[in-house]
Amino acid sequence: MRARFEEKITHRTVAALRARGHAVIDDFLLDVDANAFRDELERLSMSRDEANGRRYVRSNRTQFGDRGRHSKPNVYECDMHDEETVGETRGSEAYATTWRFFDATASGMANAFVRVAPEMRLRTGNLSRTVKLQVNEGGGACFPWHFDNPSAPSNRALTCILYLNPEWKRGDGGEIRFQPFCGVATTVAPRHNRLVIFWSDRTLHRVMPFHGTRRYAVTVWLDGDFVDERTGVSTNVCELNLSTREALDDIAATAKKLAASNIQRALSRAVYADEYEASLVECMGNAPGAMEMLESHYEHCREVKKNKALKALVDALREYRREVEANGLEVNVP
Ligand SMILES: O=C(O)CCC(=O)C(=O)O
Ligand SMILES: [Fe+2]
Structure with missing residues:
Protein backbone atom coordinates (compact mmCIF):
# COMPACT_ATOMS: atom_id res chain seq x y z
CA MET A 1 0.00 0.00 0.00
CA GLY A 224 -7.03 18.69 17.51
CA ASP A 225 -4.67 20.43 19.85
CA PHE A 226 -7.30 21.93 22.11
CA VAL A 227 -10.69 21.23 23.60
CA ASP A 228 -13.31 23.91 23.97
CA GLU A 229 -14.49 23.22 27.52
CA ARG A 230 -17.25 25.78 27.36
CA THR A 231 -19.43 24.31 24.68
CA GLY A 232 -21.38 21.14 24.18
CA VAL A 233 -24.90 20.04 24.82
CA SER A 234 -25.55 22.66 27.47
CA THR A 235 -28.80 24.56 27.19
CA ASN A 236 -27.55 27.30 29.50
CA VAL A 237 -27.38 30.56 27.52
CA CYS A 238 -24.57 31.96 29.68
CA GLU A 239 -22.42 28.93 28.96
CA LEU A 240 -23.12 29.41 25.29
CA ASN A 241 -21.61 32.86 25.52
CA LEU A 242 -24.41 34.23 23.37
CA SER A 243 -26.29 37.41 23.98
CA THR A 244 -29.68 36.38 22.69
CA ARG A 245 -30.91 39.96 22.32
CA GLU A 246 -27.97 40.82 20.09
CA ALA A 247 -28.31 37.49 18.32
CA LEU A 248 -31.93 38.23 17.43
CA ASP A 249 -31.12 41.65 15.97
CA ASP A 250 -29.46 40.13 12.93
CA ILE A 251 -30.51 36.52 12.68
CA ALA A 252 -28.68 35.94 9.37
CA ALA A 253 -25.41 37.06 10.95
CA THR A 254 -26.08 34.94 14.03
CA ALA A 255 -26.78 31.87 11.90
CA LYS A 256 -23.57 32.45 9.97
CA LYS A 257 -21.58 32.77 13.19
CA LEU A 258 -23.11 29.59 14.59
CA ALA A 259 -22.49 27.70 11.35
CA ALA A 260 -18.76 28.29 11.78
CA SER A 261 -18.76 27.37 15.46
CA ASN A 262 -19.30 24.28 17.58
CA ILE A 263 -21.75 26.25 19.73
CA GLN A 264 -24.35 25.19 17.15
CA ARG A 265 -24.36 21.76 18.86
CA ALA A 266 -26.38 23.16 21.75
CA LEU A 267 -29.11 24.51 19.46
CA SER A 268 -29.05 21.95 16.67
CA ARG A 269 -31.59 19.53 18.16
CA ALA A 270 -34.15 22.24 18.73
CA VAL A 271 -33.59 23.95 15.38
CA TYR A 272 -33.77 20.62 13.51
CA ALA A 273 -36.12 18.85 15.93
CA ASP A 274 -38.32 17.15 13.33
CA GLU A 275 -35.37 15.98 11.27
CA TYR A 276 -33.66 14.47 14.33
CA GLU A 277 -36.86 12.71 15.30
CA ALA A 278 -37.55 11.30 11.82
CA SER A 279 -33.97 10.04 11.43
CA LEU A 280 -34.08 8.34 14.84
CA VAL A 281 -37.29 6.54 13.91
CA GLU A 282 -35.86 5.59 10.53
CA CYS A 283 -32.61 4.33 12.01
CA MET A 284 -33.84 2.52 15.09
CA GLY A 285 -37.29 1.23 14.15
CA ASN A 286 -38.43 -0.90 17.08
CA ALA A 287 -34.90 -1.88 18.14
CA PRO A 288 -34.01 -1.79 21.85
CA GLY A 289 -33.19 1.74 22.92
CA ALA A 290 -35.35 3.40 20.26
CA MET A 291 -37.80 4.84 22.77
CA GLU A 292 -35.05 6.00 25.12
CA MET A 293 -33.24 7.78 22.30
CA LEU A 294 -36.42 9.54 21.20
CA GLU A 295 -37.29 10.48 24.79
CA SER A 296 -33.81 11.91 25.33
CA HIS A 297 -34.20 13.99 22.18
CA TYR A 298 -37.61 15.33 23.27
CA GLU A 299 -36.26 16.09 26.72
CA HIS A 300 -33.41 18.13 25.30
CA CYS A 301 -35.85 20.12 23.12
CA ARG A 302 -38.09 20.74 26.14
CA GLU A 303 -35.12 22.01 28.14
CA VAL A 304 -34.24 24.48 25.42
CA LYS A 305 -37.81 25.78 25.28
CA LYS A 306 -37.93 26.29 29.05
CA ASN A 307 -35.52 29.16 28.68
CA LYS A 308 -37.46 32.05 27.17
CA ALA A 309 -34.50 33.77 25.57
CA LEU A 310 -33.24 30.55 24.09
CA LYS A 311 -36.68 29.64 22.80
CA ALA A 312 -36.96 33.01 21.03
CA LEU A 313 -33.59 32.43 19.42
CA VAL A 314 -34.48 28.88 18.33
CA ASP A 315 -37.81 30.06 16.89
CA ALA A 316 -36.07 32.78 14.91
CA LEU A 317 -33.43 30.35 13.65
CA ARG A 318 -36.12 27.87 12.61
CA GLU A 319 -37.91 30.53 10.63
CA TYR A 320 -34.63 31.67 9.09
CA ARG A 321 -33.55 28.17 8.07
CA ARG A 322 -36.91 27.57 6.32
CA GLU A 323 -36.35 30.73 4.32
CA VAL A 324 -32.83 29.65 3.35
CA GLU A 325 -34.05 26.19 2.36
CA ALA A 326 -36.89 27.62 0.26
CA ASN A 327 -34.46 29.82 -1.67
CA GLY A 328 -31.48 27.48 -1.96
CA LEU A 329 -30.76 24.35 -3.96
CA GLU A 330 -29.55 21.20 -2.27
CA VAL A 331 -26.28 19.81 -3.57
CA ASN A 332 -25.87 16.23 -4.66
CA VAL A 333 -22.39 14.75 -5.17
CA PRO A 334 -23.12 11.59 -7.17
O1 LIG B 1 -20.77 5.63 7.39
C1 LIG B 1 -20.76 6.84 7.21
O2 LIG B 1 -20.82 7.36 6.08
C2 LIG B 1 -20.66 7.79 8.39
C3 LIG B 1 -20.68 7.10 9.71
C4 LIG B 1 -20.72 8.08 10.83
O3 LIG B 1 -21.31 9.12 10.73
C5 LIG B 1 -19.99 7.79 12.08
O4 LIG B 1 -19.43 6.72 12.22
O5 LIG B 1 -19.95 8.67 12.95
FE1 LIG C 1 -20.58 10.48 12.19
Whole structure:
Protein backbone atom coordinates (compact mmCIF):
# COMPACT_ATOMS: atom_id res chain seq x y z
CA MET A 1 0.00 0.00 0.00
CA ARG A 2 1.37 3.39 -0.94
CA ALA A 3 -0.36 6.07 1.11
CA ARG A 4 -0.15 9.29 -0.88
CA PHE A 5 -1.81 11.52 1.64
CA GLU A 6 0.36 14.56 0.85
CA GLU A 7 -0.46 14.29 -2.85
CA LYS A 8 -4.17 14.09 -2.25
CA ILE A 9 -4.71 16.43 0.70
CA THR A 10 -4.08 19.87 -0.73
CA HIS A 11 -4.89 23.56 -0.36
CA ARG A 12 -8.03 22.84 -2.37
CA THR A 13 -9.15 20.34 0.26
CA VAL A 14 -8.76 22.93 3.00
CA ALA A 15 -10.46 25.63 0.90
CA ALA A 16 -13.49 23.32 0.41
CA LEU A 17 -13.55 22.55 4.12
CA ARG A 18 -13.54 26.23 4.96
CA ALA A 19 -16.17 27.12 2.35
CA ARG A 20 -18.62 24.25 2.79
CA GLY A 21 -17.64 22.44 5.99
CA HIS A 22 -16.75 19.31 4.10
CA ALA A 23 -14.43 18.18 1.29
CA VAL A 24 -14.51 15.24 -1.11
CA ILE A 25 -11.40 13.60 -2.58
CA ASP A 26 -11.95 10.95 -5.23
CA ASP A 27 -9.32 8.29 -6.11
CA PHE A 28 -7.81 8.71 -2.70
CA LEU A 29 -5.72 5.53 -2.73
CA LEU A 30 -4.13 3.83 -5.73
CA ASP A 31 -6.75 1.61 -7.39
CA VAL A 32 -4.85 -1.52 -6.52
CA ASP A 33 -4.75 -0.52 -2.84
CA ALA A 34 -8.42 0.47 -2.69
CA ASN A 35 -9.43 -2.84 -4.25
CA ALA A 36 -7.24 -4.87 -1.90
CA PHE A 37 -8.54 -2.89 1.08
CA ARG A 38 -12.11 -3.58 0.05
CA ASP A 39 -11.42 -7.33 -0.32
CA GLU A 40 -9.85 -7.42 3.12
CA LEU A 41 -12.77 -5.62 4.72
CA GLU A 42 -15.14 -8.09 3.16
CA ARG A 43 -13.04 -10.95 4.54
CA LEU A 44 -12.84 -9.33 7.96
CA SER A 45 -16.57 -8.68 8.12
CA MET A 46 -17.22 -12.40 7.57
CA SER A 47 -14.53 -13.66 9.95
CA ARG A 48 -14.38 -14.49 13.61
CA ASP A 49 -11.39 -14.37 15.89
CA GLU A 50 -9.99 -17.79 16.66
CA ALA A 51 -9.61 -17.38 20.39
CA ASN A 52 -13.26 -16.89 21.26
CA GLY A 53 -15.21 -17.16 18.00
CA ARG A 54 -16.53 -13.61 18.05
CA ARG A 55 -17.02 -11.72 14.82
CA TYR A 56 -14.38 -9.05 14.31
CA VAL A 57 -17.11 -6.60 13.42
CA ARG A 58 -19.67 -6.06 16.15
CA SER A 59 -22.86 -4.12 16.63
CA ASN A 60 -22.31 -0.43 16.57
CA ARG A 61 -22.88 0.95 20.05
CA THR A 62 -23.36 4.66 20.42
CA GLN A 63 -23.52 6.66 23.59
CA PHE A 64 -26.75 8.58 23.57
CA GLY A 65 -27.10 11.42 26.05
CA ASP A 66 -26.91 9.98 29.55
CA ARG A 67 -29.12 7.07 28.62
CA GLY A 68 -26.52 4.45 27.92
CA ARG A 69 -25.34 2.84 24.74
CA HIS A 70 -27.61 1.54 22.03
CA SER A 71 -26.97 -0.40 18.84
CA LYS A 72 -28.04 0.71 15.40
CA PRO A 73 -29.62 -2.20 13.53
CA ASN A 74 -27.46 -3.68 10.75
CA VAL A 75 -24.45 -1.48 11.44
CA TYR A 76 -21.25 -3.31 12.46
CA GLU A 77 -17.89 -1.93 13.43
CA CYS A 78 -14.37 -2.99 14.22
CA ASP A 79 -12.29 -0.73 16.42
CA MET A 80 -8.71 -1.08 15.18
CA HIS A 81 -7.39 0.02 18.57
CA ASP A 82 -9.05 -2.84 20.38
CA GLU A 83 -6.08 -5.20 20.74
CA GLU A 84 -8.14 -8.22 21.51
CA THR A 85 -10.26 -7.85 18.41
CA VAL A 86 -7.52 -7.15 16.00
CA GLY A 87 -4.65 -9.08 17.55
CA GLU A 88 -4.99 -12.09 15.31
CA THR A 89 -5.14 -10.08 12.09
CA ARG A 90 -2.16 -7.81 12.78
CA GLY A 91 0.50 -10.09 11.35
CA SER A 92 -1.64 -11.76 8.70
CA GLU A 93 -0.99 -11.24 4.98
CA ALA A 94 -4.75 -11.51 4.55
CA TYR A 95 -5.06 -8.06 6.16
CA ALA A 96 -1.82 -6.47 5.01
CA THR A 97 -3.40 -3.45 3.29
CA THR A 98 -5.73 -2.73 6.19
CA TRP A 99 -2.85 -2.58 8.64
CA ARG A 100 -0.58 -0.62 6.30
CA PHE A 101 -3.34 1.94 5.98
CA PHE A 102 -3.75 2.02 9.76
CA ASP A 103 -0.02 2.55 10.25
CA ALA A 104 0.12 5.19 7.54
CA THR A 105 -2.57 7.21 9.31
CA ALA A 106 -0.54 7.26 12.54
CA SER A 107 1.01 10.58 11.62
CA GLY A 108 0.87 10.66 7.83
CA MET A 109 -2.69 11.83 7.62
CA ALA A 110 -2.52 14.64 10.16
CA ASN A 111 0.89 15.67 8.75
CA ALA A 112 -0.64 16.09 5.32
CA PHE A 113 -3.15 18.55 6.77
CA VAL A 114 -0.57 20.31 8.92
CA ARG A 115 1.57 20.91 5.81
CA VAL A 116 -1.20 22.83 4.03
CA ALA A 117 -3.07 24.24 7.04
CA PRO A 118 -1.00 24.45 10.24
CA GLU A 119 -3.64 26.77 11.71
CA MET A 120 -5.96 23.77 12.03
CA ARG A 121 -3.74 22.73 14.95
CA LEU A 122 -4.15 19.01 14.35
CA ARG A 123 -2.17 16.73 16.61
CA THR A 124 0.17 14.27 14.98
CA GLY A 125 1.38 10.91 16.19
CA ASN A 126 0.15 7.46 16.98
CA LEU A 127 -2.17 8.44 19.81
CA SER A 128 -3.83 11.32 18.02
CA ARG A 129 -6.04 9.42 15.65
CA THR A 130 -8.72 6.73 15.88
CA VAL A 131 -9.56 4.29 13.09
CA LYS A 132 -12.83 2.38 12.74
CA LEU A 133 -13.85 -0.17 10.12
CA GLN A 134 -17.57 -0.24 9.44
CA VAL A 135 -20.02 -2.31 7.45
CA ASN A 136 -23.71 -1.50 6.92
CA GLU A 137 -25.68 -4.55 5.94
CA GLY A 138 -28.58 -3.26 3.86
CA GLY A 139 -32.10 -3.55 5.18
CA GLY A 140 -32.24 0.22 5.52
CA ALA A 141 -29.24 0.47 7.86
CA CYS A 142 -28.54 4.11 8.59
CA PHE A 143 -27.28 6.68 11.10
CA PRO A 144 -29.47 9.40 12.62
CA TRP A 145 -28.38 13.06 12.58
CA HIS A 146 -25.41 13.60 14.87
CA PHE A 147 -22.08 15.33 15.47
CA ASP A 148 -18.97 13.18 15.74
CA ASN A 149 -17.68 15.37 18.54
CA PRO A 150 -20.90 16.05 20.44
CA SER A 151 -19.38 17.83 23.45
CA ALA A 152 -16.24 18.64 25.35
CA PRO A 153 -13.85 17.15 26.34
CA SER A 154 -13.58 15.25 23.05
CA ASN A 155 -10.50 16.21 21.03
CA ARG A 156 -11.86 14.98 17.73
CA ALA A 157 -11.28 17.74 15.21
CA LEU A 158 -11.53 16.22 11.77
CA THR A 159 -13.45 13.20 10.46
CA CYS A 160 -12.08 11.47 7.35
CA ILE A 161 -14.17 8.64 5.88
CA LEU A 162 -12.91 6.39 3.09
CA TYR A 163 -15.65 4.54 1.22
CA LEU A 164 -14.87 1.21 -0.42
CA ASN A 165 -17.90 0.27 -2.50
CA PRO A 166 -17.10 -0.52 -6.16
CA GLU A 167 -20.58 -1.86 -6.82
CA TRP A 168 -22.47 1.06 -5.27
CA LYS A 169 -25.12 2.47 -7.62
CA ARG A 170 -27.79 5.15 -7.43
CA GLY A 171 -30.82 3.81 -5.64
CA ASP A 172 -28.75 1.78 -3.16
CA GLY A 173 -28.91 4.64 -0.68
CA GLY A 174 -26.31 4.86 2.09
CA GLU A 175 -25.26 8.39 1.10
CA ILE A 176 -23.80 10.65 3.75
CA ARG A 177 -25.87 13.78 4.15
CA PHE A 178 -24.62 17.06 5.60
CA GLN A 179 -26.78 19.77 7.10
CA PRO A 180 -24.80 22.98 7.49
CA PHE A 181 -26.34 25.08 10.27
CA CYS A 182 -29.14 27.12 8.65
CA GLY A 183 -27.79 26.23 5.21
CA VAL A 184 -28.81 23.86 2.43
CA ALA A 185 -28.05 20.16 2.72
CA THR A 186 -25.50 18.25 0.64
CA THR A 187 -25.71 14.53 -0.10
CA VAL A 188 -22.55 12.60 -1.02
CA ALA A 189 -22.55 9.10 -2.49
CA PRO A 190 -20.37 6.48 -0.74
CA ARG A 191 -18.38 5.82 -3.92
CA HIS A 192 -15.43 3.48 -4.10
CA ASN A 193 -12.13 5.08 -3.07
CA ARG A 194 -13.74 8.40 -2.14
CA LEU A 195 -12.52 10.23 0.99
CA VAL A 196 -14.98 12.58 2.64
CA ILE A 197 -13.64 15.04 5.21
CA PHE A 198 -15.48 17.30 7.66
CA TRP A 199 -15.13 19.13 11.00
CA SER A 200 -16.12 16.67 13.73
CA ASP A 201 -17.54 19.27 16.13
CA ARG A 202 -19.62 21.46 13.83
CA THR A 203 -20.92 19.24 11.05
CA LEU A 204 -24.38 17.80 11.50
CA HIS A 205 -24.56 14.67 9.37
CA ARG A 206 -26.33 11.36 8.98
CA VAL A 207 -26.23 8.26 6.76
CA MET A 208 -29.27 7.63 4.57
CA PRO A 209 -30.93 4.19 4.65
CA PHE A 210 -28.88 1.65 2.71
CA HIS A 211 -30.64 -0.99 0.62
CA GLY A 212 -27.73 -2.64 -1.16
CA THR A 213 -25.89 -5.73 0.10
CA ARG A 214 -22.94 -4.32 2.03
CA ARG A 215 -21.55 -0.85 2.40
CA TYR A 216 -17.99 -0.43 3.63
CA ALA A 217 -16.47 2.63 5.26
CA VAL A 218 -13.21 3.30 7.09
CA THR A 219 -13.24 6.29 9.39
CA VAL A 220 -10.17 8.13 10.65
CA TRP A 221 -10.75 10.73 13.36
CA LEU A 222 -7.90 13.21 13.79
CA ASP A 223 -7.53 14.98 17.11
CA GLY A 224 -7.03 18.69 17.51
CA ASP A 225 -4.67 20.43 19.85
CA PHE A 226 -7.30 21.93 22.11
CA VAL A 227 -10.69 21.23 23.60
CA ASP A 228 -13.31 23.91 23.97
CA GLU A 229 -14.49 23.22 27.52
CA ARG A 230 -17.25 25.78 27.36
CA THR A 231 -19.43 24.31 24.68
CA GLY A 232 -21.38 21.14 24.18
CA VAL A 233 -24.90 20.04 24.82
CA SER A 234 -25.55 22.66 27.47
CA THR A 235 -28.80 24.56 27.19
CA ASN A 236 -27.55 27.30 29.50
CA VAL A 237 -27.38 30.56 27.52
CA CYS A 238 -24.57 31.96 29.68
CA GLU A 239 -22.42 28.93 28.96
CA LEU A 240 -23.12 29.41 25.29
CA ASN A 241 -21.61 32.86 25.52
CA LEU A 242 -24.41 34.23 23.37
CA SER A 243 -26.29 37.41 23.98
CA THR A 244 -29.68 36.38 22.69
CA ARG A 245 -30.91 39.96 22.32
CA GLU A 246 -27.97 40.82 20.09
CA ALA A 247 -28.31 37.49 18.32
CA LEU A 248 -31.93 38.23 17.43
CA ASP A 249 -31.12 41.65 15.97
CA ASP A 250 -29.46 40.13 12.93
CA ILE A 251 -30.51 36.52 12.68
CA ALA A 252 -28.68 35.94 9.37
CA ALA A 253 -25.41 37.06 10.95
CA THR A 254 -26.08 34.94 14.03
CA ALA A 255 -26.78 31.87 11.90
CA LYS A 256 -23.57 32.45 9.97
CA LYS A 257 -21.58 32.77 13.19
CA LEU A 258 -23.11 29.59 14.59
CA ALA A 259 -22.49 27.70 11.35
CA ALA A 260 -18.76 28.29 11.78
CA SER A 261 -18.76 27.37 15.46
CA ASN A 262 -19.30 24.28 17.58
CA ILE A 263 -21.75 26.25 19.73
CA GLN A 264 -24.35 25.19 17.15
CA ARG A 265 -24.36 21.76 18.86
CA ALA A 266 -26.38 23.16 21.75
CA LEU A 267 -29.11 24.51 19.46
CA SER A 268 -29.05 21.95 16.67
CA ARG A 269 -31.59 19.53 18.16
CA ALA A 270 -34.15 22.24 18.73
CA VAL A 271 -33.59 23.95 15.38
CA TYR A 272 -33.77 20.62 13.51
CA ALA A 273 -36.12 18.85 15.93
CA ASP A 274 -38.32 17.15 13.33
CA GLU A 275 -35.37 15.98 11.27
CA TYR A 276 -33.66 14.47 14.33
CA GLU A 277 -36.86 12.71 15.30
CA ALA A 278 -37.55 11.30 11.82
CA SER A 279 -33.97 10.04 11.43
CA LEU A 280 -34.08 8.34 14.84
CA VAL A 281 -37.29 6.54 13.91
CA GLU A 282 -35.86 5.59 10.53
CA CYS A 283 -32.61 4.33 12.01
CA MET A 284 -33.84 2.52 15.09
CA GLY A 285 -37.29 1.23 14.15
CA ASN A 286 -38.43 -0.90 17.08
CA ALA A 287 -34.90 -1.88 18.14
CA PRO A 288 -34.01 -1.79 21.85
CA GLY A 289 -33.19 1.74 22.92
CA ALA A 290 -35.35 3.40 20.26
CA MET A 291 -37.80 4.84 22.77
CA GLU A 292 -35.05 6.00 25.12
CA MET A 293 -33.24 7.78 22.30
CA LEU A 294 -36.42 9.54 21.20
CA GLU A 295 -37.29 10.48 24.79
CA SER A 296 -33.81 11.91 25.33
CA HIS A 297 -34.20 13.99 22.18
CA TYR A 298 -37.61 15.33 23.27
CA GLU A 299 -36.26 16.09 26.72
CA HIS A 300 -33.41 18.13 25.30
CA CYS A 301 -35.85 20.12 23.12
CA ARG A 302 -38.09 20.74 26.14
CA GLU A 303 -35.12 22.01 28.14
CA VAL A 304 -34.24 24.48 25.42
CA LYS A 305 -37.81 25.78 25.28
CA LYS A 306 -37.93 26.29 29.05
CA ASN A 307 -35.52 29.16 28.68
CA LYS A 308 -37.46 32.05 27.17
CA ALA A 309 -34.50 33.77 25.57
CA LEU A 310 -33.24 30.55 24.09
CA LYS A 311 -36.68 29.64 22.80
CA ALA A 312 -36.96 33.01 21.03
CA LEU A 313 -33.59 32.43 19.42
CA VAL A 314 -34.48 28.88 18.33
CA ASP A 315 -37.81 30.06 16.89
CA ALA A 316 -36.07 32.78 14.91
CA LEU A 317 -33.43 30.35 13.65
CA ARG A 318 -36.12 27.87 12.61
CA GLU A 319 -37.91 30.53 10.63
CA TYR A 320 -34.63 31.67 9.09
CA ARG A 321 -33.55 28.17 8.07
CA ARG A 322 -36.91 27.57 6.32
CA GLU A 323 -36.35 30.73 4.32
CA VAL A 324 -32.83 29.65 3.35
CA GLU A 325 -34.05 26.19 2.36
CA ALA A 326 -36.89 27.62 0.26
CA ASN A 327 -34.46 29.82 -1.67
CA GLY A 328 -31.48 27.48 -1.96
CA LEU A 329 -30.76 24.35 -3.96
CA GLU A 330 -29.55 21.20 -2.27
CA VAL A 331 -26.28 19.81 -3.57
CA ASN A 332 -25.87 16.23 -4.66
CA VAL A 333 -22.39 14.75 -5.17
CA PRO A 334 -23.12 11.59 -7.17
O1 LIG B 1 -20.77 5.63 7.39
C1 LIG B 1 -20.76 6.84 7.21
O2 LIG B 1 -20.82 7.36 6.08
C2 LIG B 1 -20.66 7.79 8.39
C3 LIG B 1 -20.68 7.10 9.71
C4 LIG B 1 -20.72 8.08 10.83
O3 LIG B 1 -21.31 9.12 10.73
C5 LIG B 1 -19.99 7.79 12.08
O4 LIG B 1 -19.43 6.72 12.22
O5 LIG B 1 -19.95 8.67 12.95
FE1 LIG C 1 -20.58 10.48 12.19
